[in-house]
Amino acid sequence: MVTIYDLAKLTGFSAPTISKALNGNGKLNSKTREKILEAARKAGYQPNMAAKSLSTKQSKLIGVILEDQTMMRGFEHPLFGGLMNRFRKEIESAGYDLLFLSKNFNGGMSYINHCKYRDVDGIIVVNPVDDDPEIFSLAQSGIPCVSTNELIPGVCTIVSENFESGEYAAREFVKAGHKKIGFLGAPSRQTSPASIERFEGFKKGLCDLGIEFDDDCYEECEFWHETAGFEGMKKLFNRRSDITAIFAVCDTIAYGAMQYLAEVGKKIPDDISIIGFDDDAIVSDFKPFLSTFRQNREKIAELSAEMLLQIMSGVPCPDVVRVPAEFISRSSVKVL
Amino acid sequence: MVTIYDLAKLTGFSAPTISKALNGNGKLNSKTREKILEAARKAGYQPNMAAKSLSTKQSKLIGVILEDQTMMRGFEHPLFGGLMNRFRKEIESAGYDLLFLSKNFNGGMSYINHCKYRDVDGIIVVNPVDDDPEIFSLAQSGIPCVSTNELIPGVCTIVSENFESGEYAAREFVKAGHKKIGFLGAPSRQTSPASIERFEGFKKGLCDLGIEFDDDCYEECEFWHETAGFEGMKKLFNRRSDITAIFAVCDTIAYGAMQYLAEVGKKIPDDISIIGFDDDAIVSDFKPFLSTFRQNREKIAELSAEMLLQIMSGVPCPDVVRVPAEFISRSSVKVL
């Protein structure tokens, strides 16, 4: 391993001068700089990040909170996986590395302690464990932080326009002549109001077009998952077999619902129309006719990186940044 | 941020003594140790990894090579995603953090330089870019390294029993009375012989049971992907419409093949039997009748962590560790 002292010996300059040349800051004779850079290249010099980090107090590390919990798919999750692929690219080209924050690190450690331990420069909360109280204290820790999904007070969140998408879905159904419409939701938590937001937008959209949503037509599935969608649809349908359309809060729930409907002999969209959410690759590969909303994962990832970089540079950013979700019109909505 | 010097002042001991107490090594009066530990707890002391790393030459960082290339799904990949979830758990409980190695880091950097830069203690190659020459030099770098998929000379690889699975599939078909059997393969590369291994095992299995594989019944799909499976099946079927069974090298190819077969009116398994590979969640969710092989991702991940830890501790490990894949018998094979 070659150090700046080796380069100092090689070139005859002092260590601080080598440092300046390598980092391109401060005034330096251009010949000096060139000589040093040339020597560094020849010697295959690589800075040692630990040393750099120790003296600059910058680890160039971004902590990532991405938990692999029940019913979720961790790295395999349709939204989060894609998000991470892109976020990683953005953040790396800015010279940062990703570091997964974990509580079972080294036999148990809080996120904050893990952050201190690695001295991370910033944090992105992708998917924490439900209502983990530590998430809230993150904002207080003083470490720059963004969130791509959870609405955490004091943390800049980049998230889809759920409400507006709900309104959009309502318009689609009404435009097609539907009046009796069901909603399959999922549990909402304090920090994770996606389901409620979509529902509220949906009701508002219907209302604006003169249709009042009947509370009877709402069913909350137990998880963001197909089995729960199956069960939810069953309950809803047993209560209200007269509905002609359904807005499902996510594609996996929509998929489960379709499974149930198929079981009771209902055809889509002839008997029942349906709109999902996510454009989940898993679902759209196999139910290519399902109309749905595509969350703009690339944009969310880009903005997350951009906002985080901005906060780290000392410039504050808004509490919430909303990103439009695109409606993907396929053929699961019948015109009555 | 509280340092060992703060603890030294607080307790009246010297920094080296604090260090010893914290790390539990060397001889120390148990009362001294307790006092120091107590003080550390009260003060909320967290060691600074950069400083630790600088003096011990151990970063406690494991570099991960996981590329998001064409036709792959990066974090979303069915095998790699699950693998990483588990590997991460194992490696974290041993006190290591994951660090993604990247070439587009900071405007372009080789893997090895990235390793030097962060001073990683070990590397896991999950999924590199096809035939990237740098992968081969990794073994020479002296950094402990394991691979979970690619067979890299000099690097310990943990991988499924592809050959044996091929044999198994052959027995299943023959047992059910099939004689004219096709194979849908995928490109093999120097370091990635999975397709060839499965094929060779398959041929061997047939041969052992007195059936010679007809070269005409082999078709190589262009990618490990459904569209390629569709096209491959088309070619194969146009050439040999008399086959009654197909072994597909992965579930996505199997899925594409089934799409084609459905298009030409063939039913599974009535007209054609099929066996896939991977137990891909995407596929098995939607084609729940597909018999397939499940790679033991948990075991592969565990062994990868175990082997890497072993190598880092100085104990050599075998070139290749094979992990059995489990046959999942569902109902896509018809008994003739």
Added chain:
DNA sequence: CTGAAAGCGCTTACAG
């Protein structure tokens, strides 16, 4: 059993 000294590789003021 405990501590003074030196070092890990880099950077930051501060002189000159």
Added chain:
DNA sequence: CTGAAAGCGCTTACAG
């Protein structure tokens, strides 16, 4: 424009 000194937080021999 360049360098001597000190420091980042920790650990490793080596004394005592």
